[in-house]
Amino acid sequence: RIAYVDGRFVPHNAAAIHIEDRSVQFADAVYEVWGVKDGALLDSDGHFTRLERSLGELKIAMPVGREALAEALFELIRRNRLRNGLVYLQVSRGKARRDHAFPGPDVKPCVIATAKRVDFAALVKKAETGIAVKTMPDQRWARCDIKTVSLLANVLAKQAAKETGAQEAWLTDRDGFVTEGSSSNAWIVTPEGALVTRPASNAILNGITRRTLISVAQGRGLTFEERPFTVDEALAAREAFITNASSMLMPVVTIDGQPVGNGHPGSLTTELRTAYQDSAV
Numbered sequence: 001r002i003a004y005v006d007g008r009f010v011p012h013n014a015a016a017i018h019i020e021d022r023s024v025q026f027a028d029a030v031y032e033v034w035g036v037k038d039g040a041l042l043d044s045d046g047h048f049t050r051l052e053r054s055l056g057e058l059k060i061a062m063p064v065g066r067e068a069l070a071e072a073l074f075e076l077i078r079r080n081r082l083r084n085g086l087v088y089l090q091v092s093r094g095k096a097r098r099d100h101a102f103p104g105p106d107v108k109p110c111v112i113a114t115a116k117r118v119d120f121a122a123l124v125k126k127a128e129t130g131i132a133v134k135t136m137p138d139q140r141w142a143r144c145d146i147k148t149v150s151l152l153a154n155v156l157a158k159q160a161a162k163e164t165g166a167q168e169a170w171l172t173d174r175d176g177f178v179t180e181g182s183s184s185n186a187w188i189v190t191p192e193g194a195l196v197t198r199p200a201s202n203a204i205l206n207g208i209t210r211r212t213l214i215s216v217a218q219g220r221g222l223t224f225e226e227r228p229f230t231v232d233e234a235l236a237a238r239e240a241f242i243t244n245a246s247s248m249l250m251p252v253v254t255i256d257g258q259p260v261g262n263g264h265p266g267s268l269t270t271e272l273r274t275a276y277q278d279s280a281v
């Protein structure tokens, strides 16, 4: 495997950043994850636009132009002979002696990227069974709209879910509404057949897969409601699923051990998964 570190392609096991990189001490960095299909980045522009927004919110300068960065990612895909999988990109504020406040303008952002193969057949198989989710309080900070590598609350939530045999955590706000998953957006299909997901705000990461799926749903003339939903509403829903770049659209078949609908992936979920897969570019 080959990784990208600050303009260089290096063997993955030798790829390293400095111990004083600000991502190490402060999680002072943002990231993106692209799906890769047939050697091409999925939703390429959407992810770059969100990357630029995340960097802007943290006042980190875009290290190089979008085209140069895209070129580096394509080269990474090429050197790894990657057909289907994921590309991870991280931009930190750079290397500086530890001090909470920003370093001076001489400190340049540090860019790293890795590529990972994904077993597409295994993913399809998993989607035929669906996953279990566990609900728990959302303990993250107030700017979940920024895709930062400050993911400790997400890590703890995912682990807690895993320890109960679930594959994803659904995080709930103080009023009992689901914000999103620890690394995905959360969706339900109501008994009336409406597709529901929480509106974009500081409380969730506005997923690129989420946005693409909204246009897929609207293109198919489905009833779509952008509003928060509670755990109780999700338990009474006909179907539930999650979206993200790594699993695209994954059916949720149980919540806290209780079945959603008949306990199998829903028909609309399966239809949308296929439609998303076919339309993904």
Ligand code: PDD
Pocket (backbone or CB within 6 Å): 033, 154, 180, 181, 182, 183, 184, 185, 204, 205, 206, 207, 208, 209, 210, 243, 244, 245, 246
């Ligand atoms: N996570 N919400 C959170 C908290 C996420 O971490 C992610 C993605 C999403 C979905 O965003 P998108 O559809 O753009 O992938 C929502 C990535 C995959 C990760 O951390 O690996």
